[in-house]
Amino acid sequence: MINLENYLLDDWRKTMDLSDLWEQGLDIKEYLAHINTFQKEMKNRLRDVWITPSECQRLRDFHEIRKIFVLSDPGCRDCLMNIPILIKLVECAPNLEYKIFIRSQFPDFTAFLNKLNLDRIPIFYVVDENFKFVNHWKERPKAAQKYINQWEMSHPDYEKLKISQIEKGGPEFDKLEDLKAQLTDEMWNWYDTGLQSETVKEVLATLI
Secondary structure (H helix, E strand, O other): OOOHHHHHHHHHHOOOOHHHHHOOOEOHHHHHHHOOOOHHHHHHHHHHOOOOHHHHHHHHOOOOOEEEEEEEOOOOHHHHHHHHHHHHHHHHOOOEEEEEEEHHHOHHHHHHHHHOOOOOOOEEEEEOOOOOEEEEEEOOOOOHHHHHHHHHHHOOHHHHHHOOOOOOOOHHHHHHHHHHHHHHHHHHHHHHHHHHHHHHHHHHHHHO
């Protein structure tokens, strides 16, 4: 019996020439040159994130060819946290490649992923050497949601301010910017104390 949902998803995956798109993607140096938001923070995370020897060895022993399309946005905290982890994983694996695509500059690719219910960034869209779909990973490790929920409960003004029409330079704007900075710092700490290993585990699972 045909699974209709899977059939429709497979049909959508045939609607875009990923081989041509691949050539338009950026490496991490090019990506950094294109962004202003979180540029310094991204450089710091690329400097500080490290992969354990056992994790790196697993990737050295992985012989399948995988290409990873990364959909990102410069202002995305989950991108800031997780893209450097992916970069470090790729550095360990001779058969892994990645290309980064800035969401606002690739509306067709974004729409393509949205139709596959991939609407949270970052998205790691994994294909084989023939650009055939293998798997995907999106947004953040599952364990991270608990931390996000707890932080938002402790900072109820954050969501209210995010959806409000706030005048730039006013006290509410300053308060929102302060909360955003607090959240970035908190997330950085969460990844340093456990969430990074969850991202590594989940991303490795998508490569098989």
